[in-house]
Amino acid sequence: MNQMKIAVAGASGRMGHMLIEAIEQADDARLAGALDVAAAPGIGTDAAAFLGKTSGVLIESDLATSLANAEFLIDFTRPEGTLKHLEYCAAHGVKMIIGTTGFDDAGKAAIAAAAKKTAIMFAPNMSVGVNVTMKLLELAARNFSHGYDIEIIEAHHRHKVDAPSGTALQMGEVIAAALGRKLDDVAVYAREGVTGARDPSSIGFAAIRGGDIVGDHTVLFAGDGERIEISHKSSSRVHYAHGSLRAARFLRDKVTGLYDMQDVLGLKN
Ligand SMILES: NC(=O)C1=CN([C@@H]2O[C@H](COP(=O)(O)OP(=O)(O)OC[C@H]3O[C@@H](n4cnc5c(N)ncnc54)[C@H](OP(=O)(O)O)[C@@H]3O)[C@@H](O)[C@H]2O)C=CC1
Ligand SMILES: O=C(O)C1=N[C@H](C(=O)O)C[C@H](O)C1
Secondary structure, eight states, X not given: OOOEEEEEESTTSHHHHHHHHXXXXXXXXXXEEEEOOTTOTTTTSBTTGGGTOOOSOBEESOHHHHHTTOSEEEEOSOHXXXXXXXXXXXXXXXXXXXXXXXOOHHHHHHHHHHTTTSEEEEOSOOOHHHHHHHHHHHHHHHHTSSSOEEEEEEEEOTTXXXXXXXXXXXXXXXXXXXXXXXXXXXXXOOOOSSOOSOOTTOXXXXXXXXXXXXXXXXXXXXXXSOEEEXXXXXXXXXXXXXXHHHHXXXXXXXXXXXXOHHHHTTOOO
16 A cells, blocks of 8 residues: 655644654555654654654755655644745645644635645544534534524643634534534624623623643633533544644545545545
8 A cells, every 4th residue: 555645734733743653653654755844843853753753855945856756745733834835735735634723815816726726634623533523512502593692612731832722613614504603793702891782682702821731722601590501622643643644644545625524534424
């Protein structure tokens, strides 16, 4: 079997390490490149050194060098980094799995445009559990459309730089679509001072940051005399890495197109 040749961006990051370990363990994949910012301390060292192993792949900051032998780039970095990598991948037919969160509308449009030139899987959460939870939320939202106030609460580690999380925003999108609302019209991202009574059509967000919390998401449907909570809690990042490899396998026979984890997992209606 031909192994998938996969490069990893953000090779020294939390997800970068998880991905390199998962690729090293997979029979059908091999590490083909490791990319990081020029100032990263690991530049020039073996990408698997943190595992006490030698992969033969050095961490590089030059895109052309690190992607020279790659068929896929798995990118969990920052929007500005991903968008730079995207241009190169679109021009050179390198398929992308994008896990980075925090894009603005222009960034998302750039990803959609690049998908006309190469195959891209873009999702704020690669976990099977989270993506099945999205389907549960659709069902719940349709059935709690009246008389239930909807609040999305997420908690992450102290290093996370964007809020609300990409997953919380996607949960909001899924719920708003199921209710026939537009998230931009109904989202409430902060409350302080005299806010007035709650608008029943609103979807509220609350973001907690602290310690080493990997990623918790809860959607609360608060009615009269009852509350329903749908929660997903991550205790490790390993499932994000395994989801990313599943996405690479899904993209193997794709040349162009924009896909998400619902496509990868066969969860689209
Ligand atoms: N879709 C999913 O399932 C998941 C998504 N994520 C998302 O992935 C992203 C990364 O998360 P995490 O691994 O925890 O973050 P880290 O900060 O641990 O890692 C990010 C890596 O990207 C590098 N980097 C930073 N800026 C740039 C840039 N401009 N260009 C290229 N590389 C850059 C960092 O280098 P340096 O440290 O030197 O700055 C670091 O190596 C976040 O957006 C997060 O929300 C996270 C987990 C799961
Ligand atoms: O930054 C993280 O850690 C995570 N980010 C993603 C998000 O913003 O939804 C996914 C997961 O929650 C971990």
